[in-house]
Amino acid sequence: MSPAAGLAPGDWVAADDGLTGRLVLDLDAGQALAGWSLGDWRQLGTGVLVETVQAGPVHYPDRAVLRPAGPEGIAELMALRFGSGGGIEAAGLDRAGAEAIRRLLDRRACRRFRDEAVPEGLLRLVLGTGLAAPSKSDLQQADIVWVRDPAIRADVTRGCGDWLEAAPATVEILVICGDGRRLAALHAGEAEPWANDHFDALFNATGDAAILLCQLLTAAAMAGLGACPVSVMRNRAEAISDALGLPDRVFPFAGLALGWPAEPRAPISPRLGPSGALHVDRFDTEGQAAAIAAYDARRGPVAQSPAWSEAKRRQYATAQRTGWGEFLRGKGFRMD
Numbered sequence: 309m310s311p312a313a314g315l316a317p318g319d320w321v322a323a324d325d326g327l328t329g330r331l332v333l334d335l336d337a338g339q340a341l342a343g344w345s346l347g348d349w350r351q352l353g354t355g356v357l358v359e360t361v362q363a364g365p366v367h368y369p370d371r372a373v374l375r376p377a378g379p380e381g382i383a384e385l386m387a388l389r390f391g392s393g394g395g396i397e398a399a400g401l402d403r404a405g406a407e408a409i410r411r412l413l414d415r416r417a418c419r420r421f422r423d424e425a426v427p428e429g430l431l432r433l434v435l436g437t438g439l440a441a442p443s444k445s446d447l448q449q450a451d452i453v454w455v456r457d458p459a460i461r462a463d464v465t466r467g468c469g470d471w472l473e474a475a476p477a478t479v480e481i482l483v484i485c486g487d488g489r490r491l492a493a494l495h496a497g498e499a500e501p502w503a504n505d506h507f508d509a510l511f512n513a514t515g516d517a518a519i520l521l522c523q524l525l526t527a528a529a530m531a532g533l534g535a536c537p538v539s540v541m542r543n544r545a546e547a548i549s550d551a552l553g554l555p556d557r558v559f560p561f562a563g564l565a566l567g568w569p570a571e572p573r574a575p576i577s578p579r580l581g582p583s584g585a586l587h588v589d590r591f592d593t594e595g596q597a598a599a600i601a602a603y604d605a606r607r608g609p610v611a612q613s614p615a616w617s618e619a620k621r622r623q624y625a626t627a628q629r630t631g632w633g634e635f636l637r638g639k640g641f642r643m644d
């Protein structure tokens with residue numbers, strides 16, 4: 309039996325040549341990972357196609373050189389994000405753990421989708437997994453609005469970028485909301501007064517919404533779906549709130565587009581990582597300039613765009629969402 313027996317599209321594999329990646333096409337069995345088209349690669353003939361971390365898609369005519377990946381690929385994925393593996397030790401992970409870590413490190417914002425519906429049961433699984441996210445004091449201050457009506461969808465996605473406005477109708481649109489209402493409402497007419505109508509109420513609901521968004525992104529990555537948060541939606545906060553019927557103390561934190569990713573996916577977006585954002589014992593401000601300079605140098609050629617610091621300076625040289633505080637006050641939140 310070949311070492312690759314039982315491998316199927318979606319599995320991570322390690323090859324004898326040292327490359328690691330996801331098996332995306334099995335040309336012999338006529339199977340493809342969602343997002344990959346057998347027709348596009350038919351000229352390869354037989355064998356399998358692996359989307360390697362190190363070298364992009366690689367054709368292996370003989371699958372006997374492949375084996376299920378253990379911790380392989382994790383150090384390479386860390387290096388793509390951070391420039392180096394950063395002293396990690398992945399060898400002790402079991403196969404499922406290694407697979408989960410790889411999928412998280414391999415996640416990237418997806419703004420190009422295939423026109424293929426996400427089965428409703430799978431979507432509900434992703435939504436449920438998101439809603440199982442941790443919640444500050446179990447207060448459960450975040451909600452999802454699943455936008456299904458085409459007219460409402462057109463309204464909430466307006467001005468969010470061509471990639472979203474022109475996305476196939478099969479791309480699901482969710483709006484993740486912070487919810488300070490449910491908790492306040494529990495006190496209505498009860499003996500215990502609500503004694504926490506201050507900034508903490510907004511802060512906690514924002515935190516829960518961010519955690520919910522993150523868990524949805526994680527669940528989507530585990531399910532092989534592509535996703536991209538859309539906080540530019542907040543530029544039209546009043547309109548979004550009206551379109552979705554958001555009551556007082558409920559605000560849109562971010563949209564989320566979810567669907568099957570089109571291939572090729574966007575490259576992995578490098579991050580500042582441990583050299584700039586991991587501090588030990590005491591916050592290190594002195595190392596920041598050097599860490600950012602090194603990050604700029606590493607990231608520039610990868611993303612083929614201005615250095616990160618330059619790009620962010622330009623982006624935030626223009627005022628954005630100056631009415632956001634007023635919007636939240638209008639929703640009933642206090643800032644003091």
Ligand SMILES: Cc1cc2nc3c(=O)[nH]c(=O)nc-3n(C[C@H](O)[C@H](O)[C@H](O)COP(=O)(O)O)c2cc1C
Binds near residue numbers: 415469536539
């Ligand atoms: C809260 C939040 C809001 C975001 N809003 C937008 C958005 O409005 N439009 C967009 O194209 N991407 C948006 N993104 C995606 C980020 O641009 C993306 O995560 C970032 O560039 C890093 O890339 P990566 O996710 O591929 O690692 C958002 C991400 C987060 C976490």
